Amino acid sequence: IFSGPVTFLKSAPKLEFLPDPTVPEIAFAGRSNVGKSSLINALVNRNNLARASNTPGRTQELNFFDVGDPALFRIVDMPGYGYAKAPVKTVQQWRYLINDYLRGRAVLKRVFVLIDSRHGIKEVDHEIMKMLDNAAISYRIVLTKTDKIKATEREAVEADTMTKLRKHVAAYPELSVTSAEKKGGIEDLRGAVLEAVAS
Numbered sequence: 001i002f003s004g005p006v007t008f009l010k011s012a013p014k015l016e017f018l019p020d021p022t023v024p025e026i027a028f029a030g031r032s033n034v035g036k037s038s039l040i041n042a043l044v045n046r047n048n049l050a051r052a053s054n055t056p057g058r059t060q061e062l063n064f065f066d067v068g069d070p071a072l073f074r075i076v077d078m079p080g081y082g083y084a085k086a087p088v089k090t091v092q093q094w095r096y097l098i099n100d101y102l103r104g105r106a107v108l109k110r111v112f113v114l115i116d117s118r119h120g121i122k123e124v125d126h127e128i129m130k131m132l133d134n135a136a137i138s139y140r141i142v143l144t145k146t147d148k149i150k151a152t153e154r155e156a157v158e159a160d161t162m163t164k165l166r167k168h169v170a171a172y173p174e175l176s177v178t179s180a181e182k183k184g185g186i187e188d189l190r191g192a193v194l195e196a197v198a199s
């Protein structure tokens, strides 16, 4: 399925632009620049389907991608949070959009919350996890950019992440450990996505 057709469906800057909820959805969330768009590209074996960029805050809307033709499920690239230079108004709008999307989307099966393996879970990550807990959406943590750290550092961040996850109720107690750059952990992540879609 991941090497078959994957197409950009639409971009939703506001709730009224969401596509009809006809198939299951899984979403990628995480701090600005954590590697959401890059990981989606690696997942579906494309170079620039989801637009990745060095500029934090590149993705500002919910972007929907159809996987399969006809679509079996949708991948949602969410706008990044926690970007210090984002205008207050933008942050507010993002909060409303995300909150409404999470609360009202019956087809949303799981959110993959991406954490930069160099930084671990931060306060803003706890905030999104609380939003997910409150909306009763199950989620799974994905460590990104592991090509940038040593194996020993990776073990430490994995342990720290597991400890911090225990504060939350809707978190899946497993981690995906990935590198979009080196294509590490992508096969496992595909498995986790398919499992979520079928749940």
Ligand code: GTP
Pocket: 030, 031, 032, 033, 034, 035, 036, 037, 038, 039, 051, 052, 053, 054, 055, 056, 057, 058, 059, 060, 079, 080, 081, 144, 145, 146, 147, 148, 178, 179, 180, 181, 182
């Ligand atoms: P926003 O849309 O701004 O929230 O960012 P994003 O989370 O979608 O991040 P994006 O995929 O655009 O990647 C941000 C930067 O990190 C880009 O310069 C990527 O090339 C880089 N990057 C992403 N994944 C990896 C990875 O696994 N390894 C390395 N070394 N760099 C990565």
Ligand code: MG
Pocket: 036, 037, 038, 051, 052, 053, 058, 059, 077
């Ligand atoms: Mg992006």
